[in-house]
Amino acid sequence: MELSLTSEQVALKDSVRRLCERDYGFEHRRGLLRSAEGFSRDLWSTFAELGWTGAGLSEADYGYGGGPVEMAIVQEEMGRALVVEPYLSCVVVAATAIAALGDADQRERMLSGIVGGETLVALAHNEVAMRGDDAEVATTAAQGPDGWHLNGRKGFVLGGPTADILLVSARTPGGISLFEVPAKAAGLGLTAYHAVDGRRVADIALADVQLGPEALIGPEGGALTAIEKAVDFGVIGLMAECVGAMDAALWLTRDYLKTRKQFGTTLNSFQALQHRMADMLVETELARSMLMAGVAALSHPDPAARRAGVSAAKVQISEAAIKVTAEAIQLHGGIGVTEEYVVGHFYKRAVLARGLFGGIDRHLQRFAAQALKEVA
């Protein structure tokens, strides 16, 4: 078991942290949230120049030879700064799906575009009725003489509003298939709105969207395993963001208690609050440890075991993130619930993390099912 980071990984971590501390101040972020796209294209180019957009991809996939660990490192630091650029949706989820399923041409085109920072891709798989059950695809793709016809509705597509390419999952005769759909395709209607943490999401209506045969990614009917894998990467990426957010909230609260005076003394002198902070640290440490287990699970050869490991991480970390960030608000008092102060935004990210890609109940259930199988 090797639990420490390599020097390259430490360097990556430092580079993300440094840039976020320098260029990603809270006021800057607030400005981004008010802009039309909700993030900075300039920063996105910088992320690409610094190699972050290829940090978790192998060299064969046009990346820099990293894997889940590198991905989690970047995400954790981004969680600390509450980065709103579409890293999770594009670099983590969509790229994983393409890497798992695409042919040589699709991979070259899309993955090198993602790594180079030129192409934004989003996985348009989720449907509102799905609630974390990736097999519940209702969107359909029918095969005609000249290609495919897509019909259906995708909901809460993270990164959807600004994607150049949407990877749309649809039911075909053989099962679930994935299609490369240009965001500008005729028949595709997109409604953009805001997720709780300020990131942009979209609902996508597909009304007889016509695609050529080359739009199919991977075998017809054989996309589900790859989609599940991509979503699992997304879950762990999001959990890494949570660990960063919790850690930042914890220390910010610690510093606040040391300066805020009530009753003639700083708040940190109240033992009741010291104990609360100690509990927050316990939760954060367990979450950080669980994140390592979750990252390791991503490389598990057995998909069922991988999913169980991911679900365990989702339950433990997202619940801890809710607890710690809510407590951070509470210990700040009134200032904690204001939009113009950062601490509430850590909580918002935790709320997103709890609900996105299936809620706590779904993941508990999935974990329990696997655990039972192992007992039997």
Next chain:
Amino acid sequence: MNFTLDPEDAAFQAEMRTLIRDLLPEGIARRGRRGFHATHDDIRDWMRILNARGLAATHWPVEHGGTDWSPLRKHLFQVELRAAGAPVPDQAALELVGPVIYTFGDAGQKARYLPEILNGDTFWCQGFSEPNAGSDLASLKTSAVRDGDHYVVNGQKTWTSEAHKADMMFALVRTDADARPQAGISFLLIDMKSPGVSVRPIYTINEGLSVNEVFFDNVRVPVENLVGEENRGWGYAKFLLTNERTMSAETPHTAFDLAMVKDIARRELRDGRPLIEDPLFAARLARFEIELMALQAAVYRVLHMAEDDPALNATASVLKLRGSELRQRIADLAVEALGDHGLAVFPDVEGQDNMDVLAPVPPAPDHAAGWLSRAMFRRATTIYGGANEIQRTIVAKSVLGL
């Protein structure tokens, strides 16, 4: 001991349910069910309707426009109001300053303010907290210096709910800088339109506006706006804060929320079945119902306690502690029940208190709007009205004798 309602009380409750249903305009009820703060207009219109029936402040004494109902019936009326989706009235006026005025105010103040409050004509805000006086309220600095028949007020209040809409503020001000902290405070009624008053909005994490900073720059307040005696304001404030805690069990709200969560869980599907049939979710819901039952039972116990029972205050703190936490957790449950719809930001299209940037409306069923906002704002229930840590200290000291 009998824990069911007497037939007369049950009949009263049924009667009130019908009455409220008949009186409450559908538009107001519909907006009341959304998870946003009620609009000023809806509150005022509804207050007028209730006041015409003598029902604006049923918990007030009869001589000031209230009723002689038993504490239980007053409570049942609140339950029915909430269940119908009636907007939450101006609590600062009805629950806080109103009782202070009829208990400690002079005849002129009673004659002037109480009828306006009952009719929803005057909206109030509570100016107690300051940037450096939150939990430690006695350290407040806003000063009021006597100048002829006026006080000249200088300083700053913060977290003032609804100050941006209020006509009047009841404020704690320092009238004697040399006395010990609690002794030099007075209770002053300030017209928000007075020259020198300025209000700056503070947006909260639900992306809405309800709290503000209020600045006083040589604001002249007539001496007749002093309630009770100079330098005795702390006592009136303590009287009022106890009221604030008693109402903060907020079981009628929580019961309403729980009913709404059930409604959501009937409409939302998981694995093709209504969420309410999902065993995991059903178990969580059941747990909440049980907790609410316990809290409701505690409220009934408090309602049956004598006004001068020494345990009353401490029990009020118990209610505030659990009530506020339960409110948070039930709003969270609603967010979880909504799945993806619980993660989307809905702007309050019918309110006027959005942040400057209006988020687009996500495509979603009606039952989804506002719940995220409600859950976000609920983070404050354990902070305002005396933070829960402060309540625990009160309980530890006054009940446990620690």
